[in-house]
Amino acid sequence: MTPFIYKTGNSIFHNLDTRYKLVMMCLISIGILKALFPALALISIILITAMLNIGIKPLNSLNHLKYFLILLFFIFLSRAFTTPGEPLFSIFGVSVSSYGIKDGALVSIRFLIIMLLGMIFSHTTKPSSIKSAAEWFLKPVPFIPEKRASLMIGLSIRFLPLIIELSKQVSDAQKARCADNQKNPVKKIARLILPVLKKTFQTADNLALAMESRCFSEDRTDPEFNKSGYEIKSLFLTIILVLILILF
Amino acid sequence: MEISQQLRHITYSSLFVALIAAGAFLAIPVGPVPIVLQNMFVLLAGIILGPRWGLACVGIYLLIGACGLPVFSNGKAGIGHIFGPTGGYLLGYLPAVFITGLIAKKWDKKMIATVFALLTGSIIVYSTGVPWLKIVTGMEWSRTLALGMYPFILGDILKIIAATLIVKTIRPYIKL
Numbered sequence: 001m002t003p004f005i006y007k008t009g010n011s012i013f014h015n016l017d018t019r020y021k022l023v024m025m026c027l028i029s030i031g032i033l034k035a036l037f038p039a040l041a042l043i044s045i046i047l048i049t050a051m052l053n054i055g056i057k058p059l060n061s062l063n064h065l066k067y068f069l070i071l072l073f074f075i076f077l078s079r080a081f082t083t084p085g086e087p088l089f090s091i092f093g094v095s096v097s098s099y100g101i102k103d104g105a106l107v108s109i110r111f112l113i114i115m116l117l118g119m120i121f122s123h124t125t126k127p128s129s130i131k132s133a134a135e136w137f138l139k140p141v142p143f144i145p146e147k148r149a150s151l152m153i154g155l156s157i158r159f160l161p162l163i164i165e166l167s168k169q170v171s172d173a174q175k176a177r178c179a180d181n182q183k184n185p186v187k188k189i190a191r192l193i194l195p196v197l198k199k200t201f202q203t204a205d206n207l208a209l210a211m212e213s214r215c216f217s218e219d220r221t222d223p224e225f226n227k228s229g230y231e232i233k234s235l236f237l238t239i240i241l242v243l244i245l246i247l248f
Numbered sequence: 249m250e251i252s253q254q255l256r257h258i259t260y261s262s263l264f265v266a267l268i269a270a271g272a273f274l275a276i277p278v279g280p281v282p283i284v285l286q287n288m289f290v291l292l293a294g295i296i297l298g299p300r301w302g303l304a305c306v307g308i309y310l311l312i313g314a315c316g317l318p319v320f321s322n323g324k325a326g327i328g329h330i331f332g333p334t335g336g337y338l339l340g341y342l343p344a345v346f347i348t349g350l351i352a353k354k355w356d357k358k359m360i361a362t363v364f365a366l367l368t369g370s371i372i373v374y375s376t377g378v379p380w381l382k383i384v385t386g387m388e389w390s391r392t393l394a395l396g397m398y399p400f401i402l403g404d405i406l407k408i409i410a411a412t413l414i415v416k417t418i419r420p421y422i423k424l
Binding site: 025029065071075151188194200212 | 252255256258259260261262263265266267269270273274276283285288304305308309311312315316317318319324325326327328329331332333334385386387388391395406407409410413414417418421422423
């Protein structure tokens with residue numbers, strides 16, 4: 001199970017209104033992109049406490065981010081080797097400056113912390129309330145029919161496990177018939193995708209038919225939001241935190 | 249029963265949003281770098297749904313990813329992922345799907361047009377993704393290309409060939 005999937009809980013993060021949570025996440029992300037080491041240490045402590053509080057194991061979550069960590073490591077190396085400055089030591093004729101190491105570490109740590117922030121959000125927010133919040137935010141945006149967008153979000157959340165399940169079935173069926181001995185990669189792709197596409201298109205057709213026969217229309221009631229009562233306080237604290245992140 | 253065209257477009261587009269998200273998990277093991285099918289589905293969305301609905305489909309995908317649903321590669325999510333090092337590829341999907349759809353629509357149902365549309369789409373994804381990776385990480389051009397483009401070119405060529413075959417076979421089943 002990836003920690004980016006919602007799990008029920010009763011922490012303060014679970015109960016906050018999703019709209020406020022989204023705004024806070026955006027504000028903190030912007031703050032982190034401007035932050036330096038002392039502020040980054042502060043936000044890491046806050047985030048790790050939050051992760052422990054909602055039941056994500058920090059080390060376990062790093063395991064799920066391992067490909068991302070490899071990318072960050074390459075970025076760190078590249079920055080460390082290419083940033084000019086007073087050379088600290090040199091390997092194979094390439095000198096590494098202390099400024100380069102600092103700079104590389106700063107950039108990689110910022111990206112890692114933003115990723116952890118997203119993880120906390122996804123872990124504590126129901127997909128359906130994300131959908132409602134997206135609809136609410138799209139309302140004032142012109143030319144975007146928010147009800148239709150919200151319907152599409154709901155349907156695609158529903159389709160996603162179906163497609164993954166279906167592709168597993170197709171691949172198992174082919175393995176049982178020794179089709180995985182196929183060496184030609186183009187045939188490999190086409191033989192996995194064609195049955196999956198054909199079946200899911202049929203499902204989409206059936207769904208459209210079912211919706212039509214039940215008189216589906218876009219004239220629907222607006223979503224409701226549950227407030228925990230801590231929204232304004234949390235937003236206030238977030239703004240202070242972002243100011244600290246930017247100024248220190 | 250006659251289904252309204254709009255409703256069918258909505259369900260098909262939602263299906264493609266889910267396919268793009270699932271594409272991040274569907275990998276075909278070929279050589280050292282497994283072929284991930286996500287960008288193939290983005291370009292297929294443009295060809296099959298057309299430019300407008302294709303754009304809506306990618307827009308919704310990016311929106312739900314930015315809002316925190318785990319639909320980006322390896323089940324990641326969050327607005328930070330779009331601002332992060334690989335965000336340029338994701339944002340590049342928007343012009344890529346639109347232009348791919350436009351080309352495919354202009355030269356209706358010709359195989360050579362499909363190949364050309366897929367090729368243009370892939371180039372657009374790299375032309376936003378690679379400079380973004382360079383600017384965000386501050387790497388040199390040679391390193392950025394070695395990390396963010398060269399390992400995937402072979403896979404992309406294979407995907408374009410496979411996608412052309414898929415479009416040809418799947419068209420009769422689509423009632424758009």
